[in-house]
Amino acid sequence: MDLQLRKEFHEVLEKLSEKYGLQDLIYASFTLQYGYRNKYCAADIVYALLAILEASPRDKKPEELFNLALDCLSRSKRDVLDSAIERAKIIVKTLFTTAQSALDLKQVISAGPFVYYIIQEGCLDWYMFSHLQILLLLAHFILRAYVAVSRNRKAPSLPLVVSAPKSLDAGTCIILGIPPLCENSPKNFFGKAFEKAAERINCDSKCDYFDTSYFEIHTKDRTRFFDALTALLS
Structure with missing residues (x-):
């Protein structure tokens, strides 16, 4: 990279972040460098x-x-x-x-008390989203993008539920919920809500993760699960 461009890069990014409302585009971090070799953030x-x-x-x-x-x-x-x-x-x-x-x-659909997005089995990169952290990154990105383009005034106050295939052989999928953008609290109520929704429809579920908002159910039960969750949160 050109030395002058490297010096001006952060300044240009800051101007663009203000123009397009991008927050935390530049943040403080640690770097790692071995001698004159590449520097890693x-x-x-x-x-x-x-x-x-x-x-x-x-x-x-x-x-x-x-x-x-x-x-x-x-x-x-x-x-x-x-x-x-x-x-x-x-x-x-x-x-x-x-x-x-x-x-x-327009695959981000409003269910009333929340919006949801389902990654279909035929999706090219579905397996990538069968893991917690990558699916979580996608969920946050989609919710921010949805709020930015939505005409619904309630969009910032709506949480997002995302579902993706987990195992095609076992016929299971994962459900992940994140709180709305307007909430600054790290607390996530979806863990308890998912448990109650699963109890209502009496379906097999699995939650063996530290994050209780990451839930695994059979794909055939997903529609009924979403209906129960909608009724529960309404």
């Missing part, structure tokens, strides 16, 4: 680890991914980190195209 490492753990080929075993993530943190295996960063770039591009498609095709 802390966020680069985070997204690289995310790419390894959640966007690797499906035939990789969890223990292989864990060891690969450890290699990503090693000084002597910079090629692993660089490869993971490139994969993370693909994730970001996929998030953008998926969110853009969801809005263009």
Whole structure:
């Protein structure tokens, strides 16, 4: 990158962020540099680890991914980190195209007390969204984009529920809920709401994650689950 362009880059981004209402586009962070080699931002490492753990080929075993993530943190295996960063770039591009498609095709649907978006099994990158963190990134991106373009005045106060296939063989899908943009609290009420909705329709559910707003049910029960959730939150 040209030295002059590098010096002016942050200033240009700040001007664009004000013009388009983009918040936290530039933020303080830690950097890692070995001598005169490439400098890495802390966020680069985070997204690289995310790419390894959640966007690797499906035939990789969890223990292989864990060891690969450890290699990503090693000084002597910079090629692993660089490869993971490139994969993370693909994730970001996929998030953008998926969110853009969801809005263009009007696939973000209002259910009254919340809006929801369903990733279909035929989606090209559906497997990428069967993991918690990548699906969470997509959910936040879609909700922000939806609020920005929606004519509904209540849009900032509506939470979002996203669903994606989990296992085609088992016929299961995952449900993830995030609070509305107008709420600054990190609390998420969807965990309890999901449990009650599952109890109402008496369906099998699974929640073996630290984040209780990440729920797994059978795909055939999803429509009834959404109906129960709508009635519960109305």
